[in-house]
Amino acid sequence: MRYGVVGVGGVGGFYGGMLAKGGFETVFVTKQRYLSVFKDKGLTVESYKHGKFTVKESGKVVFTDSYDVLKDCDVVLLCVKSYDTESVVQELSKVNGDFAVVSVQNGIENEEIIGRYLGDDRVIGATAFIGSYLKEPGVIVHEAAGLLEIGEIDGKISDRIKHIAADMEKAGIDVRISKDINYTLWKKLLWNVAFNPYSVVTGVTVGQMLEFEYTRSILKNLMLECKKVAAAYGISLKDSTIEGYLKSSSDLREYKTSMLLDFERGKPIEIEGITGALIRKAKRKGMKIPYNECVYGTVKFFDLQRKI
Template sequence: MPRSYAMVGVGAVGGYYGGMLHRAGQEVHFLLHNDFEHVRTQGLLLETPQFTERYSNLHIYQDVRDMPRCDVVVVALKTTANQLLPHLLPTLVKEGGTVLVLQNGLGSEDEVHRAVPQAHILGGLCFICSGKAGPGHIRQTDYGSVRLGQYRADAQPSGLTPLMKEIAEDFQRAGVNIILEEDLLAARWKKLVWNVPFNGLSVVLNASTDRLLQNPATRKLCRALMDEVVAGADAAGHPIDPAFADKMIADTERMKPYLPSMKTDFDQGRPLEIEHIYGHPLRAAQEHGLTLPRMEMLYQLLSFMQQAPR
């Protein structure tokens, strides 16, 4: 029987993946906030390099209490809104249902587990260049794959589970490339190898990814921050091949010039995902006796910039 999906957070990430699932014929329910009236009257516009389509026959809601319980609840909120999870998730997840967390950084699955302890929890690492081009308008310019793993409360690798494979099939039918990960936490640390340098430095230096790599000084700094993330992952018991940092730099050079999501949030006056991308990893490393000085400095700079008048 086809699974029903609820999208909590319909921005650059949730709007894209929810739109792709809807396009493939999946039952998708969208929880909207500021864009509700626009999407109700104009539909959701999904713009990609392959197609541009507008979807008007959507299941959309402003209030979680009006939504049906779904088989899979996709959390695509910014981590700065995770305090809402205990209010949102218990009314949305079916008994025996699944929560799929499409967020950056460390710690989100633990928060979901506290909100709905009986739910199955998957984590997804999105490798995508996308943004909101306007109300109800999602523009994806590059990439789009998701690395998918299953959460365990004891932080041990889950291996490849039947649930992971079933959810992956839904996304793959929708044209989304899925890579299955045996160790979700290791995959999250690997995503931080990219997120830590490029998100933070784009804000502090007001620079896109291409400029950060074209300048020798900032290229060296990006690599040094990546090396610190690799060291933190190793200390926390999730070793990463140091050559992975070289791959991330090479992949970013091939990417179209891009302003990471933290830079977009900063420019638009929104809260920054500092704790999950920097704070939680720093504390995880410190618990294992390791300090990461460059990452700590970037964390402090971003904390100052978030609180300063913009």
């Protein structure tokens, strides 16, 4: 299979880099202002698990700022931030190709957006449980975890899912096929809706939030509210998952969330795609989620203040 990667940041850079390193044809679509860096120096991944490696443009690896180059791809990994999903998918809809799109993104609304423009049959869901970030254009740091769960929206174990998973496993990616990707997406949201926005409020690492009794309690209540909203949509998240997240793994304890890193660097943050999405889902069911609404309002205020 030939793969495309749209969004060469911490997530797209790592998974795309692993595919390219594994010998698979890979097309990276990046922003025009960064293209010369990739053309000259390639893509470097500094991984705690796979070591440091660089993939450079060759017969099998292409760096471009043109979506049209994706037309011959079989699968495209969509790794942009959720606030860019609609605009990017609109561009993808103009490409004369029939590639499947794997949404490797935060949030629970991206798959709906992709399906609206490209058709539901071309959408594959995914969740990345990974700690990685863009150190500088062309350099990705992988510092924790790395599991990628993928699955068809209807839950079927299709031939294309098996083929994609086999390719990724061959490339050294820790991959798992999900029989219920909707559950998996909500399970990932459970972590995201607590740790990502609340880290912007506290300004500290995952471990520091967990070590203090009161911040740990707030994290738990943020997740309990998410669990209740998920239940209203027929998704039964487990208390044991929440307890597991509150313990966290050693490699994540010193991890700064992607939202905090983006906030500190003056970049747009995914508050709408994460907490905003949960609040919208709750409102449709007539539910109040005060912990999440409070954190959402605080983060939105912080975000507004830095723009003044």
